[in-house]
Amino acid sequence: MRSDSMDPKGRPEGSVRAGRDLTLGLALLACVGGFATPVPVTAMPGDVAVTPELWPRLESPMARDPVIEQRVDSLLAKMSLEDKVGQVVQGDLDSLTPEDLRKYRLGSVLAGGNSDPGKRYNAPAADWLKLADALHEASVDTSAGGPGIPVLLGIDAVHGHNNVVGATLFPHNIGLGAANDAELVRRIAEATAVELRATGFEWTFAPTVTTPRDDRWGRTYEGYSEDPALVARYATAVVEGLQGPVGSKGFLGADRVVSTAKHYIGDGGTFEGRDKGDTRVTEVELRDVHGAGHIAALKAGVQSIMASFSSWNGLKMHGHHGLLTVILKERLGFDGFVVGDWNGHGEVEGCTDKSCPQAFNAGVDMYMAPDTWREVYTNTLAQVRDGTIPMARLDDAVRRILRVKLRFGLFEAPLPSARKHGGDFEVLGSPGHRALAREAVRRSLVLLKNEGVLPLDPRKRLLVAGDGADDIARQSGGWTLTWQGTGTTRADFPRAQTIWEGLREAVEASGGQAELAADGRYATRPDAAVVVFGEAPYAEFIGDVPHLGYQVSRPTDLALIRRLKAEGIPVVGVFLSGRPMWVNREINAADAFVAAWLPGSEGGGVADVLLADAKGEVRHDFAGRLPFSWPRHAMQTPLNAGQVDYHPQFPLGFGLSYASPAATPPLSEEAGLERLEQGAVDVFFARGNTADGWQWWVGDGEQRGAAPATLPSRDLAKALELSAVDHLAQEDARRIRWKGGARGRAWLESEQSVDLASLPEERNTLVATLRLAAPPQGPVTLSVGGTPLRIDALLATLPAREWVEVGFPLSCFAEAGAPLGAVRQLFGIDTEGQMELSVSKVALGAPPARVLECITE
Ligand code: BGC
Ligand code: BGC
Numbered sequence: 001m002r003s004d005s006m007d008p009k010g011r012p013e014g015s016v017r018a019g020r021d022l023t024l025g026l027a028l029l030a031c032v033g034g035f036a037t038p039v040p041v042t043a044m045p046g047d048v049a050v051t052p053e054l055w056p057r058l059e060s061p062m063a064r065d066p067v068i069e070q071r072v073d074s075l076l077a078k079m080s081l082e083d084k085v086g087q088v089v090q091g092d093l094d095s096l097t098p099e100d101l102r103k104y105r106l107g108s109v110l111a112g113g114n115s116d117p118g119k120r121y122n123a124p125a126a127d128w129l130k131l132a133d134a135l136h137e138a139s140v141d142t143s144a145g146g147p148g149i150p151v152l153l154g155i156d157a158v159h160g161h162n163n164v165v166g167a168t169l170f171p172h173n174i175g176l177g178a179a180n181d182a183e184l185v186r187r188i189a190e191a192t193a194v195e196l197r198a199t200g201f202e203w204t205f206a207p208t209v210t211t212p213r214d215d216r217w218g219r220t221y222e223g224y225s226e227d228p229a230l231v232a233r234y235a236t237a238v239v240e241g242l243q244g245p246v247g248s249k250g251f252l253g254a255d256r257v258v259s260t261a262k263h264y265i266g267d268g269g270t271f272e273g274r275d276k277g278d279t280r281v282t283e284v285e286l287r288d289v290h291g292a293g294h295i296a297a298l299k300a301g302v303q304s305i306m307a308s309f310s311s312w313n314g315l316k317m318h319g320h321h322g323l324l325t326v327i328l329k330e331r332l333g334f335d336g337f338v339v340g341d342w343n344g345h346g347e348v349e350g351c352t353d354k355s356c357p358q359a360f361n362a363g364v365d366m367y368m369a370p371d372t373w374r375e376v377y378t379n380t381l382a383q384v385r386d387g388t389i390p391m392a393r394l395d396d397a398v399r400r401i402l403r404v405k406l407r408f409g410l411f412e413a414p415l416p417s418a419r420k421h422g423g424d425f426e427v428l429g430s431p432g433h434r435a436l437a438r439e440a441v442r443r444s445l446v447l448l449k450n451e452g453v454l455p456l457d458p459r460k461r462l463l464v465a466g467d468g469a470d471d472i473a474r475q476s477g478g479w480t481l482t483w484q485g486t487g488t489t490r491a492d493f494p495r496a497q498t499i500w501e502g503l504r505e506a507v508e509a510s511g512g513q514a515e516l517a518a519d520g521r522y523a524t525r526p527d528a529a530v531v532v533f534g535e536a537p538y539a540e541f542i543g544d545v546p547h548l549g550y551q552v553s554r555p556t557d558l559a560l561i562r563r564l565k566a567e568g569i570p571v572v573g574v575f576l577s578g579r580p581m582w583v584n585r586e587i588n589a590a591d592a593f594v595a596a597w598l599p600g601s602e603g604g605g606v607a608d609v610l611l612a613d614a615k616g617e618v619r620h621d622f623a624g625r626l627p628f629s630w631p632r633h634a635m636q637t638p639l640n641a642g643q644v645d646y647h648p649q650f651p652l653g654f655g656l657s658y659a660s661p662a663a664t665p666p667l668s669e670e671a672g673l674e675r676l677e678q679g680a681v682d683v684f685f686a687r688g689n690t691a692d693g694w695q696w697w698v699g700d701g702e703q704r705g706a707a708p709a710t711l712p713s714r715d716l717a718k719a720l721e722l723s724a725v726d727h728l729a730q731e732d733a734r735r736i737r738w739k740g741g742a743r744g745r746a747w748l749e750s751e752q753s754v755d756l757a758s759l760p761e762e763r764n765t766l767v768a769t770l771r772l773a774a775p776p777q778g779p780v781t782l783s784v785g786g787t788p789l790r791i792d793a794l795l796a797t798l799p800a801r802e803w804v805e806v807g808f809p810l811s812c813f814a815e816a817g818a819p820l821g822a823v824r825q826l827f828g829i830d831t832e833g834q835m836e837l838s839v840s841k842v843a844l845g846a847p848p849a850r851v852l853e854c855i856t857e
Pocket of ligand 2: 730
């Protein structure tokens, strides 16, 4: 595809830029002609930006099997154009049925983070297997003709088979990175493969071989380490654990699954850690820092690679022919297939979620088109017919997909339930797998401070406090039964133990006593306390944060630790997080401090290390070492070993132990956020996130209400429910549904007040992006600083079910007497009747076209 006459060497300085301009031009060209103009194949997006000679020349570690290649040839000969196009499209099980598969013969079906059999996030394992059988059966049905190519079923088993009730939840990758033990992660991958097989899954979108560099990124915890060497070691072990070692008897056999290295390439290097952002680095840094895991995965024989949502130096990866084809396939010898990410093709310049020949021509072999598969299928068919996509490109993609299916033995495999492990639901959370997960938890704990209080004596009286102590969802993080890891209950985790349950079990077994009090208000005075606290679950961009400060403006956990200390009780802090955070105040306040990451279902692993045995002897020493550098202040990011002026609070690889204790001097309590704090908050809610210190609250009538820790808010308020819905991205908006019959309110609240008095015109209006799905049944007010104004007349003018910007001039509230100099609550919506209103953004701005007219009540 790539013109040989193009000399990759000898290019003038600044060719990267030129390349970018060129590719933009190409994208425009392709779209002006309504895709009628074939995308030129001589110079494709990103080609001039890459230098193949910089990359190692690799070959696929498996020799091409002539038998398989021949079978591919004969299949290709039998396939209609429709059959071929079907193979290169993957749909999501939430958006298709077995009947659709029978008709369209898609190459693959995925289960997204929120997609489940029967739309039940906690569907039993048997339902998953039944669905897998139905999909497989539909795909091989040849009654309407065609060769009957078995579908490949994929899912994100990223910390165990985390979408299925009862499965073992291993620590998220960041915790595994702390264990620094490739054999351990190999065994975890092997166990996960078997749990996948039990429910009929054949393919996992793992491992994530990202090298996160700016820990503000919401996906930091999906990465093993900031250290490319560790990422590479783990990539090898996990790919081999999932697929089996190349050349071994069981390679891609009945105990194994197909693995994916993701996200290619540079996902962890984006500017300011923004998800789906731009990674601006040299090609050498791209290779050495972000490519290390991918290169190791390729050498271990990984069969699929997922393209990244992100860009490299301004060009989106899904459209990057230079990196996907010239480097990955030609230079690095990859002969499996490239799968796109969730509508990731739609991110390419000139593309939509429904049509993107540019991505396919650039080298994506299988579109991940969860809810858009039908349109992508239809458009791809047309684009091959009119030459926009060359037939040779389509054949190449299909060949790659079939090759993997044949290597995997999919054509010979019976129904998923009839295969080895199929329906063996006892392997989900089996004692052996749970013991392995518990071992991983033990090994992942990093001791940051211990002033002699650890190990705790289990024969004494222990208080376990903190809102993370008895909560499987909190200790498991995102990608746990739901995409965000929120909205679950304890009953959804039958084979799991909270950190509290593990501590209690061990204490009671040794004759001591344990008490749980999340708020620390104990019934009996303890000899020591363990306070478990940290981040609430999140995934992807929802987890992006502006800085690494933990509870900087609302330090409730710090207050809890200090209160217990003030009472003379020794305190051990156990911090749950998906990234290193600035917690110097909490570390100072506690006598011992442990970074526990996101341990998953086996909370008992924490007790194994924190508690001595009944004789007072250490049972397990701390083995964890920091896989990421720990910041000295909240804005110390990016922070990575090897950089100039590397001056972390705790360096990469740091970790104390019982065997090698050390004193921790008091740490600086300057958060380093002056700049951010002074800068007025202009956006209170956007992209699914509230501004630092701000939260959504819900309440009934005049009651104080509460800030939901998880969504939907369920019965935190009786009159209404707050839940997550989609506007511009998944779950980036909030829906407020008033049930009727009782007054209820939802609002945004901050612990610290903000000054909204006398703002300049470009910021003098509270501007909200709203969608009214069910109009109000009676009076509705919106309040700022406790002062309500009627808005039902305005709401009545909104178009039904459409997103619109609506302005609420702050001057109206000032006239009505609102104390705008110090506002802690705003955007409070209050009504009694039924109503459904969704909100995707609340910010300060200039008045938009539609504004509230000031009529004081
Ligand atoms: C994520 C991928 C994931 C895919 C399928 C995407 O949003 O970026 O990591 O594999 O969804 O769930
Ligand atoms: C899906 C995830 C996916 C995400 C992408 C969610 O609805 O369940 O699998 O990664 O959307 O935005």
